[in-house]
Amino acid sequence: MSPSGADEYDRVRAKLREIWGYEDFRPPQGEIVRTLLEGRDAAIVLPTGGGKSICFQLPALLQTGLTLVVSPLVALMENQVQELRDRRLPAALLHGQLDRRVRRDTLNAIERNRLRLLYLSPETLLSPPVWERLCQPQVRINGSILDEAHCLVQWGDTFRPAYRRLGAVRPALLKTKPPGTKIAIAAFTATADPEAQQTIATVLGLQRPRQFLYSPYRENLYLALKVAWTPRDRRQKLFKFIQSQGKTSGLVYVRTRGDSEKLAREASARGYAVAAYHAGLSGEERRAIERGWIENQLQFVVCTSAFGMGVNKPDVRWVAHFQAPALLSEYVQEVGRAGRDGRSARALTLVSECTGLLDPEDKQRRESVRRQQREIFKRSRQLAKQFPQQGEVEAIARQFREGAIALSVLHCCGGLQWRDPFHYQLVPGGGSGRGVPAIDATGTMARYVKWRGCRWQFLLAAFGFKSESAVMHCGHCDNCFPHKFNSS
Template sequence: MNYQTAKSWQEVRVAFQQIWGYEDFRSPQGEIINTLLAQKDALIIMPTGGGKSICFQLPALLQTGLTLVVSPLVALMENQVQELLQHHQKAALLHSELPSFQRRTTLQALERQQLRLLYLSPETLLSAPVWERLSHPQLQINALILDEAHCLVQWGETFRPAYRRLGAVRPALLKLKPPGTKISLAAFTATADPLAQKIIQTVLQLQQPEFFRLNPYRPNLYPSVRIAWTPRGRKQQLLKFIQNRPQQPGLIYVRTRRDSENLAAWLAQMGYDTASYHAGLGAVERRGVEASWLGGKIPFVVCTCAFGMGINKPDVRWVIHFHAPHLLSEYVQEIGRAGRDGKPAEALTLISEPTGWLDPEDKQRQQFFEKQMRSQQQTAQQLMKKLPQQGEVNAVTRQFPDSATALALLHSSGQLKWLDPFHYIIEQKAKNQLITQLQTAKQMNQYLTTKQCRWQFLLHAFGFDKEAANWRCGHCDNCR
C-alpha cells in the first residue's frame, strides 16, 4: 500500500500530532517515514536522542498489518512498548522473561491480527512458537525493523549469533505469503562506521536501500581523556570528579559484571547512594535500578554496556568511562546518553599510562579481548571440519554445544550461507577472513591517544570526511 494513494501527508502529520503531540517532524524524520510508508528498504544512522523510534512506529501504526521490531535488550523493548500503550496503540512484546500468561495473550493477539507493532529479540523471532505463527499465510507482515542495528556488528559473531541469521528471515517469510506480498526492511542505529554499514547491508540483504546519515557530532558534549597512573589514582580521580558535581545525574561505565559490583560497593562505602547494573541481574532487580535512577533516587549507576540503550533520561550531565570500551561505536553510544536535553554534558574516559608499567590492567583487558576473538575464530575453523556440510541449526547445536557461535563466525568469513533462518550450507573457502572486531579495537586505542580534536577524529572514523576537514570543536580536552 502506497501512502500517497491511501493517506495524504496531511493525515500522516495529524496522526503524529494526535499520538505524540509534536507540531512537526525534525529533519530527516519526515523523509524516513515517507520511505517506510512507500515500503522501501532503508539504513538510518541518527545520533542518540534524535527521535529514531517514531520514524518506524508511525508508519507501522498507519498501516493495516504487522511490523516486527527486532531489538537487542528487554529494557529497550519495555520502554518503547509502555510508551505506545500509554498512547493507546496496538503494540506488544515477547521475550524470555515474560510470565507465561502474558506470552500466551500476546501470541493470541498475534494470531488474531490485533497488533500493529511486535517487539522481539532475534532469538525470540527465530523460536518455534513465534516463527510458526509468523509463517501463517494469512498473517500480513509489512516490515521488519532492526533497532540498534550496530548490535548485529558488535555482537552478531560471538555473543548473539542469531543476529547473523536475520538476513534469511524476509525471503523465508515471503515464500509462505500470497504472491505479490512486500515486506520492507529497515535498520536503525546511532553509530555505524563505513565497515559496519557494509556489514549491516550485506547480512540483512537490504535491496537498494534509501540511506539516511546524520553525523554523530553533538555540540553540547565535551569529551576528554585523562591518564590515571595507578589503580588507586583511577579511583581517586573518579571520586574527585563526582565530588565536584554533587547530585548531578550521571553514569559510570565499566567492562565486566564483577567490576560493576566491586566499584559500586566501594562507592557505597565512600557514602554514595549508587547501584551496580549488568546483564547478570534478574529482571526485577534491573527494573528497580532503572526506576531509582530515572526517578532521581540515586544520582548515578555503575554499569556495563547492558545499561542505557533506549533508556531516556534527558538531564544526564556526565558519563565516565572508568574503563574504556573496546569499540568506538560502543563509546559513541555510551557518551550519547549524556546531554539529551541540549545542555552541556561531560564525557570523561580514564586510561592507564601507555606503557602499562604502573597499571597493566588496561593492557591486560585489551589482550584478553583479542585473545578471546582469536580463539573463537580458531574454534570455528576446527569445528567446521566436524560439522555436517548442510544442517539444521537446532539439531547441530544440540550435538556441538559451541556451534551457534562457530556458524556465525563462518557466515562472517563468507564460508557459510543460510538457506533459510534455520538451515545452512558450508562453502569451504574463506572469502574475507577479516577479524572485524580486532581492526575496530585498534581504532579505539588511536582515539584515546590522539592529539587532534576528538570530534574531528570521530567524524573521520564514522565516514564523515568532508565535514571533518579543518574541523575544531573547541570544547574537547585537545582543543581546550
C-alpha cells in the same frame, strides 16, 4: 510534493500530534517515516537522542499489518513497549522471561492480527512457536526493523549468532504469504562506520536501501580523557570528577560486574544515592534501578555496557568511563546518553598510562579481547570440518557445543549460505583464504585514546564523515581546550 502527497503528509503529522504531542518532525524524521510508509528498505544512522523510535513506530501504527522490531535487550524492549502501552497503542513484546499466560495471549494476538508492533530478540524471532505463528498465511507483516543494528556487527559473529541468520527471514516469510506481499526492512543505529554499514546491509539483504547518515557530532558534549597512573588514582580521579558535577544526574560505565558493585558501595559510603547495574540482576531489580534513576531518586548508576539503551532521560549532565570501552562504537553510544536535552554535558574516560607498567589492566583487557577473538575463529574453523555439506542449525548446535557460533563465523568469512533461517549450505572453498575479519575490535579505540588532535575530528573521520572531520576543531574537548578539563 503532489496534492495527494501533501494530504498524506498532513495525515501523518496529525497522527504524530495525536500520539506524541509534537507539532512536526525533527529532520530527518519526516523523510524516514515517508520512506517506511512507501515500503522501501532503509539504513539509518542517527545520533543518540535523535528520535529514531518514532521513525518506525509511527509508520507501523499507520498501517494495518504487523511490524517486527528486532531488539537486542529485554530492558530496551520493555521500556519502548511500556511507553506505547501507556498511550493505549497495540504493541507487545516476547522474551523468555514472560509469564506463560502473557506469552500465550501475545501469540494469539499475532494470529488474529491485533498487533501493530511486536518487539522480540533475534533468538525469540527464530524460536519455533513464534516463527510458526508469523508464517501463518493470514498474518500480515508489513516490515521488519532492526533496532540498535550495530549489535549485529558487535555480537553477531561470536556472541549472538542468531543475528547472522536475520537476512534469511524476509525471503522465508514471503514464501508463506499471498502473492504480491512486500516486507520492507530498516536498520537503525546511532553508531556504524562505513564497514559496519556495509556488513549490516549485506547480512540483512537490504534491497537498494535509502540511506540516512548523520554524524555523531554533538556541539554540547565535551569530551575528555585522563591518565590514571594506578588503580587507586583511577578511583580518586573518578570521584573528583563526580564531585565536580554537583548533584546533577550521570552514569559511570565499568567493564565488569565486580567493578560495578565495588564502586557503587564506595560511592554509597561517600553519601551518593547510587546503584550497581549489571546482567546478574533480576529483571525486576534492573527495572527498579532504571525507574529510580529516571525519577532522580538515584543520582547515578554504576553500570555495565547494557545500561542506557533506549532509556529516555534527557537531563543527564555527565558520563564517566572508569575504563575505556573496547569499541569506539560503544564509546559514542555511551557518551551520547549525556546532554540529550541540548544543554552542556561532559564525558570523562579514565585510561592507563601508555606503557601499562603501573596499571596494566587496560592493556591486558585489549590483548585479551584480541586473543579471545582469534581463538574463537580458530576453533570454529576446526569444528566446521566436521559439519555436513548442508544441514540444520539446531542439529549442529545440539551435536557441537559451539556449533551455532561456528556456523556464524563461517557465514562471516564467506564459507556458508543460509537456505532459510534454519538450514545452511556450505560454500566449497568459501572463505578459505580469510582469517579473522579485518575489523579490529580494539585498535580504533586504542588510537583514539592516544590521539592528540581534536577528539570530535577523530570520531567524525572514524565514522565516515571525512569532509566534516577535515575542518573540525571543536573547541570543546580536552585536546582543543585543555584548561577547561584540567580544572576538574
